[in-house]
Amino acid sequence: MFEFEIAGISVPLFMLILTGSTVGIVGGFIGVGGGYMVTPALIVFGFPGYMASGIDATHIAGKAVISTVRHRQLGNIDWTLGLAMVGGTMMGVEIGVRLLNWTKEHGVSGIVLLMATVVIMLGLFIYTQIETQAATKKIQKATAQGITTGREMKATRMPEFFQRIPLYPIVRCHTARLVISMWVIVVVGFLTGVLAGFFGVGGGFIRVPALVYIVGATTHIAVGTDLLEIVVSGGYGALRQSMSGNVDMLAVMFMILGAMVGAQFGSIATAYVRGPAIRYILSYSLVLATVGAFLRLAYLITGGVYEIFNFLAVVFTLGEMIFLCLFIVSLVWFSVRHRHGKTVPKWIPSLVVAVD
């Protein structure tokens, strides 16, 4: 047990390091900060709610830097796209925070927040599942016809519509091979920023699908570029939280040390899989977080009478981290087996790459 003088509690250090590394794996792989998983975990360890949010936001900034360094090496970052989005995101986050404060003033923040989480995440989960299943079928069909399929396969025409919007200035994103109106990028950044500010999270779980389905980036580039975005938005969040006195820097440091190992694994693991695999994991993380949010919503709606809802919400949120980590590790394991010509389950070849 280590006593954190600022937070005022004693926590086993390995729990913080372990949390940092598991969320690092998931975050580095699907391009999210993982705030919706870390904050509840820290509350379970005994940190007060505001301090859990502050430590989470600050560690996310550091973890995003670690992941960004690795994704840069993998060529997964489109700097033009990322930097064009930053302005919109920052404005959006500010509006989102004000919207949250407005709901707080009217005494409906808890329920509005949770209901919005459930609706948006469930919607994204259903769309991503349908699209990704169609994409994997396309890969299987192409492979059966002897066509070599690449890393990315999508079953949506939405990006083409948004790329045709003729509003100047038009920007060319070289790494993502996109030519698109700057306004589309800024508006996507703004809207995802509003949701991020409103939910009080980094917003990666909304921005990655937006980059894939609206802007038209490949999933790998969406993940890397989003992590670059999180460095900026997470950094801003870290600054605000630190100035508000919600951060115990030593706890952050231990979480970053754990994240260093996890984020490396998660980022490098993207080199072993195709785009649809990342989207699958992202969609599962969305639905599991939704179940957690739904249980908390049930707890709040019933006036906090049924403690079982609160208990299950915590169990679900912590279980989600472990499940997603195991899923990612198993994908890498099967990818290595597939590369060496060993037998793998039928659904694996459409999700992993044999040779690069």
Add this chain to the structure above:
Amino acid sequence: MAEEKHTTRGTIKFIVWTAASLALIYYCWWSYSSGQMVSWYYYKAKTDGFAIRANLVREATKEKPIVLEIAQVQEVTGLQAVPVKKGERLPVGVNGIISKKDLEEGKRVKLEGNTIKVIQGTQIREAKGFKFKDTFMHKGIETNPWSGAWNLGMVIAMGLALGLMAEGFTDMVGIKISKIKHFEGAH
């Protein structure tokens, strides 16, 4: 030959960034354990009230109240409460403030002559749908605004140093990480 050069560069990169990471970790640890970071955190009073060591009254209940003695001291070591005004620097050893508002309400604390009786040290609150134990700790304190910039700088520097250290490590041990070919094959 090229591979050897790559490994050598990786080794140098790993050593340099490991040294930088260790220096940052040590500095962070030293700032915390020497009390520097703690004094930046518990910097000024944000409200009029009494500065206390909040962890000592955490267990206070109606049945087992804890009494604090009002005193004018530079360092709080036990069950003492130092009167502070908004904007004043906090005495050493305090980590929370019982505000005037709390005293006026009288739900959690009561002013009795030269003492303060704490009758509810902990209350249950909720954040993002999760319940947590809320105490007087961190209440009414103002953190040094520069500590925010320090934290941010530290986190970014640490992330960069650790990220580049890991990159150097994989280069050093010969794990080849090349750029992903995003647009090869049918897509």
